[in-house]
Amino acid sequence: MVTIQETEIIERGIMAINRAKELGRPILLSEVRKMDKINPLSFFNKGQDCYYGERFFWKDPSDEILLIGLGITHQIQSDQAADRFVHVEQEWERFLKDSIVFNPDSEIGVGPVIFGGFSFDPYKEKTRLWSQYAESLFYLPVYMVSIIRGQAYLTTNIVCTPDDNHTLMAKMLDERNQLLASLYQSADSDPAELLETREISPEAWKEAVTGIVNELNDGPLKKVVLARELRLKFDSKVEAGMVLERLNEQQHESYIFALEANGDCFLGASPERLVKKQGNEIFSTCLAGSISRGKTTEEDAMLGEQLLHDQKNLIEHQYVVEMIKEALEEYCDQIILPEKPRLMKNRDIQHLYTPVIGKCGNNTSLLLLVERLHPTPALGGLPKQEAVEKIRQVEELDRGFYAAPIGWLDYQGNGEFAVAIRSGLIQGSEASLFAGCGVVADSDSESEYLETGLKFRPMLRALGGK
Secondary structure (H helix, E strand, O other): OOOOOHHHHHHHHHHHHHHHHHHOOOEEEEEEEEEOOOOHHHHHHHOHHHHOOOEEEEEOOOOOEEEEEEOOOEEEEEOOOOOHHHHHHHHHHHHHOOOEEEOOOOOOOOOOEEEEEEOOOOOOOOOHHHOOOOOEEEEEOOEEEEEEOOEEEEEEEEEEOOOOOOHHHHHHHHHHHHHHHHOOOOOOOOOOOEEEEEEOOHHHHHHHHHHHHHHHOOOOOOEEEEEEEEEEEEOOOOOHHHHHHHHHHHOOOOEEEEEEEOOEEEEEEEOOEEEEEEOOEEEEEEEEEEEEOOOOHHHHHHHHHHHHOOHHHHHHHHHHHHHHHHHHHOOEEEEEOOOOOEEEEOOOEEEEEEEEEEEEOOOOOHHHHHHHHOOOOOOOEEOHHHHHHHHHHHOOOOOOOOOOEEEEEEOOOOEEEEEOOOEEEEEOOEEEEEEEEEEOOOOOHHHHHHHHHHHHHHHHHHOOOO
16 A cells, blocks of 8 residues: 655645746646555556546566556547657657656656557558557556566656646545555456457458469569458457456466557557667567467477478568668667577467667667667568558558557656557457468468467457457
């Protein structure tokens, strides 16, 4: 439980209100307090009643950083296609100007943090499937629990205007105390039962793969990633918290994420980091090339060795390595890159994996790195622009936030973005799952179809399927 120093927070609120009066505009007040140990999913679930549609969840594979946000203090969203990464960064910097932040420990991921993401392709015609999500969508929560290397912190963000007075802080304190007290009350509900699983245009998707293969043999394209959709129906509303709990149990060594928008919830368990910035260090991941897990230790090792020596997958993987290395060289003075890929093993799939570390200046923009890296050849193809244009032409699916950057950015310029794969979109009593694969010159449509089926499994299992 947080020890609330009510007099102190009211005094800080009055300070922020006075600054807002002096400047004639709203000012952010952000206050951080240490907490006792807390169940992060419990905090997310307790926001169901008061903050439904305004929650986010993030856990990195190592459990080093967990972020759970409730409510929206400030939102940055835009449907503009050009300069969308710069727009978010500039809006965030503008909003933070003259803010008052009380963060005694100055921990990364604590204090003012925006969470959100970008669509895969803002030039693709948007469908009803993603109508609740802007092309760029981030928000600063009212209340955020950060668990950093096991230590919990509560950040409270409140915007003070020139017209406010001390009653603003009294209201916030009452709301916060009620929220914290509710964490110790149990509330159980029955999970929704899966009634129907429907593949969206599977034969048309296979034909598109075959068509791409024919083009690859006679044109500039080297690789195109095509994705497809699985639509699920349930007997009742799907609770995002239950799905997150299952993902956390079944895919714990992944990025577990959720982002709500106007009642819909995009969530998943991605194995793939896009980029992380921590001070002057940059971390990225080359992840491309995959094969199933074995049913026995011997079979699993055999499949892993097969993947490590499979030329098709090694070529695909090297495309990603070269692209990420080239992108980071623009911003980093030093890059550390292993000579050969290793295996990353998840519950259903094993991947070729190469970690990348770079050293950069403290003022290097994380969002500009995100822009430079998205989409990697593992999610778009090569050459990058031509592949994205081809996807826009032939793919029936509106990807929305699928296969796009999702993550967080703090007020000190640190943050991390994952690639939103192994993911799904919950819409009431229905959900859409997404999976894709890289099509190259020797691809076979049936094999690629079976690979996407394998990639549906993590989300399908978390939603009660098989």
